[in-house]
Amino acid sequence: MxxxxxxxxxxxxxxxxxxxxxxxxEKIWNNECGGVRENLTHWGKGEExxxxxxxxxxxxxxxxxxPFKETFPQLLHFLEERGEILPEWxxxxxxxxxxxxEEFYEQFKSPQMTYLRNFLFKTxxxxxxxxxxxxxxxxxxxxxxxxxxxKRKAMREFNRLSKTPKGLYALIDYLNFKGAGTSFSESxxxxxxxxxxxxxxxxxxxxxxxxxxxxxxxxxTERVAFSPPERNEKKWLPGxxxxxxxxxxx
Numbered sequence: 001m002x003x004x005x006x007x008x009x010x011x012x013x014x015x016x017x018x019x020x021x022x023x024x025x026e027k028i029w030n031n032e033c034g035g036v037r038e039n040l041t042h043w044g045k046g047e048e049x050x051x052x053x054x055x056x057x058x059x060x061x062x063x064x065x066x067p068f069k070e071t072f073p074q075l076l077h078f079l080e081e082r083g084e085i086l087p088e089w090x091x092x093x094x095x096x097x098x099x100x101x102e103e104f105y106e107q108f109k110s111p112q113m114t115y116l117r118n119f120l121f122k123t124x125x126x127x128x129x130x131x132x133x134x135x136x137x138x139x140x141x142x143x144x145x146x147x148x149x150x151k152r153k154a155m156r157e158f159n160r161l162s163k164t165p166k167g168l169y170a171l172i173d174y175l176n177f178k179g180a181g182t183s184f185s186e187s188x189x190x191x192x193x194x195x196x197x198x199x200x201x202x203x204x205x206x207x208x209x210x211x212x213x214x215x216x217x218x219x220x221t222e223r224v225a226f227s228p229p230e231r232n233e234k235k236w237l238p239g240x241x242x243x244x245x246x247x248x249x250x
Contacts, residue, residue, distance in 0.1 A: 134175065161212060199212075
């Protein structure tokens, strides 16, 4: 595993974030991959894309594009900036070399796929740091999409959550899991389900992590109700709920 500080302090426009990189990384790896190395390279049934790493970062092929934010090329750039050596086939923002789920699993034990799994296993801590940095960069941009009143509300809830290890984990994981909530393409019938929507809808009283978790459950249940029937998103909802429950576990 790459050697980096286990605790990282990241400057944010609200307040510095102190991130337990290893702990958060292991939790997200368990959420997305079940803690299994083979699941660091994955293509879900019914999905238009492959996903890689502890956060199942999306990587589109040349032939297939989708509405969701592609993040794996950004991760590769981040890793390269921090001294990781990439092979030529991963440099300069290439498209995913596998164009279908069938082709992906036919080549699951290929040298390229095996290399990726080993590389992504080795860089787990850096991937967690990438997600924490992404939260730092994304949150101020999110605030440009809301009214002054909504900005005060979102910043208040962000600050409440970011002061606790559980709350910071919830913020980092949910942004990676369901996005920022500012992209029109990531919506069904005008309904969005990103981090911004959860912050704006959560109550400001009581335990902040419980409030965030229960609000996220409601918003994702609504997402399923608004989703195209052919996507059959209700099959994913139990797993999404289980993931949200990790935010409040001891």
